[in-house]
Structures are given as structure tokens and as C-alpha cells.
Amino acid sequence: MKIETREYQASDVDYAMGHGVNDRVIHCAPTGSGKTIIQCLIAKREMDRGNSTAILTPRNEIFTQTHGAAASICGANNVSTMRAKRQGEYWNPMNPVHVISWPTLIARVRKDKDFWFPRVDRVLVDECHLSMAPKILEILNHYELKARVDGYTATPARQTGRGLGYYFTEIKNVVSVRQLIKEGYLAPVEYYGADAPDLTGIKIRKGDYEVGKLSKACVELVGDAIDNWLRLASDRHTITFAVDIRHCEALADRFNRVGIKAEALHTGLSQGDRDRVVAAFKAQKIQVLVNVGIASYGFDAPSVRCVQVCRPTKSIVLHLQMIGRGMRPKPDGGECMVLDHAGNVPRLGMADDLFRWRLDDGKKACDNWSRHPKSGEAEESKQYECQECRHIFSRQRICPKCGWQVPFSKRDIEAKDADLVPIGRNTAKPLPPDWPSYEVFYAMLRHYAQEKGRKPMWAVFTFEKKAKCRPPHEWNNHALVPPSPRVLNYIRSREIAFYKAKQRA
Numbered sequence: 001m002k003i004e005t006r007e008y009q010a011s012d013v014d015y016a017m018g019h020g021v022n023d024r025v026i027h028c029a030p031t032g033s034g035k036t037i038i039q040c041l042i043a044k045r046e047m048d049r050g051n052s053t054a055i056l057t058p059r060n061e062i063f064t065q066t067h068g069a070a071a072s073i074c075g076a077n078n079v080s081t082m083r084a085k086r087q088g089e090y091w092n093p094m095n096p097v098h099v100i101s102w103p104t105l106i107a108r109v110r111k112d113k114d115f116w117f118p119r120v121d122r123v124l125v126d127e128c129h130l131s132m133a134p135k136i137l138e139i140l141n142h143y144e145l146k147a148r149v150d151g152y153t154a155t156p157a158r159q160t161g162r163g164l165g166y167y168f169t170e171i172k173n174v175v176s177v178r179q180l181i182k183e184g185y186l187a188p189v190e191y192y193g194a195d196a197p198d199l200t201g202i203k204i205r206k207g208d209y210e211v212g213k214l215s216k217a218c219v220e221l222v223g224d225a226i227d228n229w230l231r232l233a234s235d236r237h238t239i240t241f242a243v244d245i246r247h248c249e250a251l252a253d254r255f256n257r258v259g260i261k262a263e264a265l266h267t268g269l270s271q272g273d274r275d276r277v278v279a280a281f282k283a284q285k286i287q288v289l290v291n292v293g294i295a296s297y298g299f300d301a302p303s304v305r306c307v308q309v310c311r312p313t314k315s316i317v318l319h320l321q322m323i324g325r326g327m328r329p330k331p332d333g334g335e336c337m338v339l340d341h342a343g344n345v346p347r348l349g350m351a352d353d354l355f356r357w358r359l360d361d362g363k364k365a366c367d368n369w370s371r372h373p374k375s376g377e378a379e380e381s382k383q384y385e386c387q388e389c390r391h392i393f394s395r396q397r398i399c400p401k402c403g404w405q406v407p408f409s410k411r412d413i414e415a416k417d418a419d420l421v422p423i424g425r426n427t428a429k430p431l432p433p434d435w436p437s438y439e440v441f442y443a444m445l446r447h448y449a450q451e452k453g454r455k456p457m458w459a460v461f462t463f464e465k466k467a468k469c470r471p472p473h474e475w476n477n478h479a480l481v482p483p484s485p486r487v488l489n490y491i492r493s494r495e496i497a498f499y500k501a502k503q504r505a
């Protein structure tokens with residue numbers, strides 16, 4: 001296996017190699033950023049220095065993947081492994097690289113306090129946000145390891161929303177979701193809204209809605225979820241997230257009744273049945289996999305092109321994990337559709353918003369910086385839901401799917417009127433009824449100018465020709481809007497007129 005190192009991966013490896021012995025760094029790396037590769041590259045660098053490394057992984061799927069990558073990067077003979085059933089085969093404490101299953105290590109140490117563990121120089125904790133982390137740290141203390149510690153996760157917070165500052169000292173951002181999408185390492189996402197259940201009166205426990213009441217509210221909307229999926233996503237391989245087993249079974253049952261091959265996946269099934277369902281889904285023998293909790297991490301099927309979220313949550317960790325299941329890049333570069341039946345996108349944001357994570361143990365470890373009024377992004381990232389097709393979009397005021405235009409709210413209009421007054425007192429010329437407002441018109445001109453490489457003043461002059469006055473300066477801070485066909489025709493007619501005049505001259 002040939003492994004190509006991406007630029008941000010290489011620079012994160014350098015960072016890890018350079019930080020102090022007492023620093024415990026969380027590397028915030030989205031799903032799809034290749035954090036397993038980064039960890040194995042660090043182990044290789046340590047090995048080249050004559051040091052040893054332990055990579056701690058939480059689950060079987062991740063374990064196998066990590067072991068494969070470590071063997072190909074560090075050489076199979078250098079890697080030893082520890083997990084429950086195959087212990088004797090690979091575990092060799094003298095090797096420079098160890099891939100270790102956490103639960104197994106914890107069980108070993110509990111059973112035998114004197115269980116011998118090598119004095120590794122580096123400990124890498126994968127999925128370091130999981131609740132098992134404190135136990136791992138207890139073990140590290142037990143062995144009094146003086147190792148450099150690096151945690152890796154996409155979401156450096158506990159499920160309750162609290163930070164990980166009880167152990168770690170620093171968060172390092174490896175790469176953003178936005179950049180990964182731009183570089184083609186993640187699929188872009190299209191969001192659609194739907195009726196969300198009424199959540200008034202549902203209690204919040206440990207930072208999220210209480211499941212019992214939530215289930216009841218969501219079961220009532222099962223029919224609506226199926227109808228919307230049929231309308232928008234019936235040709236897509238789909239993962240559906242449910243609240244609990246009852247809700248999960250109800251959704252799968254309803255899918256099957258309309259002739260869609262769906263299966264429920266939850267902890268009520270035996271391990272054998274779960275494996276069978278997952279295998280059938282990955283082989284695309286099942287179109288819709290309705291699950292509770294299981295697919296929220298470590299579950300990877302690149303064929304998934306729709307994530308249907310029927311599980312309302314207040315947890316940013318869970319929200320991002322659910323959407324992330326559909327973001328593996330598609331062979332044709334296509335997008336993943338998110339059907340939000342839970343009101344989660346309006347509540348918490350889009351996957352490529354800029355999230356800011358904090359270490360402290362306070363109530364909220366995460367802020368959506370894209371929505372922060374001071375970020376300068378808030379206006380651009382403002383979300384709208386199309387009243388025609390329910391597509392959720394941002395960074396523009398016209399639905400890119402059907403052309404519906406966001407009406408100006410009363411506040412917008414007041415602001416607009418106020419803006420228009422100072423323009424040399426000569427109020428702008430009245431507009432024809434099929435024309436966007438002046439504000440939108442100017443945003444369209446700026447979009448066109450940027451796209452075609454025109455100077456910014458081109459938009460001002462073109463605006464002035466139509467409106468007979470200059471646009472207010474603040475309008476330059478507004479989001480760009482792709483020109484509507486009407487405006488595009490206008491621009492073209494102006495250009496033709498311009499070239500004809502030039503030719504005559």
C-alpha cells in the first residue's frame with residue numbers, strides 16, 4: 001500500500017514531534033482527514049529516533065484499520081498488537097510500535113495489577129473524546145509513563161458538551177471540514193429541512209434531550225419522514241438515525257411497507273444479526289439502514305449519499321457525527337444529502353461551519369463561530385430554508401435548487417430604506433415587478449464581477465446606470481448572490497450595447 005502524505009498531515013506530524021514532554025495535545029481532525037495515517041507517521045518518526053509508541057484505539061473497526069496502516073508505514077515486523085481474542089499472536093512489548101485496544105488493556109490491568117507494560121515514549125489516543133478516556137488516563141498514571149500524549153478526535157468534547165480540559169492542555173486544529181471539501185477529501189453536503197417534532201417540555205439531561213419523551217414525539221412523524229425521503233432521496237443509499245429501538249423499528253417497518261428495502265440496526269439485536277445487517281448494507285443489498293447510535297462513529301460506507309436525521313439532539317458532537325457518515329467523497333464527486341427531520345441544522349449549524357472548541361470543563365466546549373456576530377461570517381452563513389422545496393442554504397438569498405427568493409423581513413426593509421436615503425437624496429428609480437430589490441441586484445452584480453474577473457467598480461457603475469444613484473457602501477459587506485436569469489439578461493444586453501458602441505467608434 002502506497003501512502004501519500006497530505007500537506008496538513010505532514011505539518012501535524014511535525015507539530016507532534018516538536019511539542020513538549022508535558023504537553024498533552026488534542027489534535028482536532030475531522031472524519032476523513034486521515035487521522036490514522038497521521039498517528040502511524042508519528043509512530044514511524046519515533047521509531048526512527050529509537051523511541052517506542054503505543055496507539056490506543058477504542059473499537060474493532062478502527063483497530064483493524066490502524067493495524068493495517070501501522071504495518072505498511074512502520075513495517076509489519078515492528079508492530080505488535082493487543083486485543084482480546086488474538087493476544088498471543090502479536091503482543092510483543094519489545095517492539096517499537098504497539099496498536100492496542102483500550103478495552104482490552106483496561107481489562108488486563110484490572111485483572112492483574114502487575115501486568116507488564118512497556119515504557120513507551122509516546123502515547124496516541126484515538127477518539128480521545130470518548131468517555132473511556134479517563135480510564136485510559138488512569139492506566140497511564142498507573143504505569144507512571146513519562147510519555148508525550150497526543151489525542152485525536154473530530155469533536156473535542158464529551159457527549160454532554162463539556163470540554164476535555166481535565167487532562168489535555170491544548171487543542172491543535174489540524175484541518176477544517178471546509179478545506180477538506182474544497183480539496184475533494186470530503187463530499188459537499190446539501191441540506192433539506194422537514195417538519196421537526198414539537199420538543200417543548202422535553203427535559204434536558206446531560207446536555208441532550210431525554211430519550212423517552214423524545215421517542216414519542218418522533219414516532220408521530222414517521223410517516224412524514226418516509227414521504228419526504230420518497231420525494232427527495234429515493235434513489236440514494238441512506239443511513240437513517242432514530243431516537244430509540246421503538247422509533248427505529250417503526251421507521252424500518254414503514255419503509256418496508258412502501259416497498260423500500262430497509263433494516264433496523266440497534267443494540268437489541270445479537271452481534272451476529274448486527275454483523276449480517278451491516279454486511280448486507282455495505283454490499284448495497286439494503287437501501288436504508290435505520291439505526292440507533294451504532295452508525296454514529298467508526299462506521300464507514302462510501303456509497304452512502306443520504307443521511308436522514310430523525311434524532312433531535314442538542315449535542316454538537318452527535319450532530320456532526322451523524323452528518324459525517326455521508327461525507328466520504330463519492331467517485332463522481334457528487335454531494336451527500338442531509339434530510340433534517342429533527343431541526344438539528346437550524347439549531348446547531350452545518351458541517352462546514354467553523355466550530356471553535358474549548359478545553360475547559362464548563363458547560364459548553366463548542367461555539368459555532370460561523371454564527372458569531374463578531375466573526376464577520378455571520379451574515380454570510382445565515383441559513384435560509386426554501387419555502388418551495390425546503391432546501392436549506394446559506395451565503396445567498398436565492399434557493400440554488402428552485403430559484404425561490406428569500407423575502408426581506410421588516411427589519412431588512414427598514415434597513416434598506418434607511419440605506420437608500422443617504423444616496424444623494426435622489427431616491428433610486430422604481431423597479432419593474434420581476435426585478436430583484438436593489439440590494440439583491442447589487443449583490444448579483446458583485447457576484448458576476450467576481451466570477452468574470454471584473455474590477456469591483458464595474459458593479460458600482462452598472463448599478464448606477466440602472467438605479468441612477470450609487471449603492472450604499474455597506475452593501476459591499478453583503479453576501480454575493482448568483483445573478484437571476486432576468487439580471488443576467490440585463491447585464492448581457494448592457495454589454496452588447498457597450499461593444500456595439502465601441503465598434504461604431
Ligand SMILES: [Zn+2]
Pocket residue numbers: 386387388389390391399400401402403404
Ligand atoms: Zn427551493
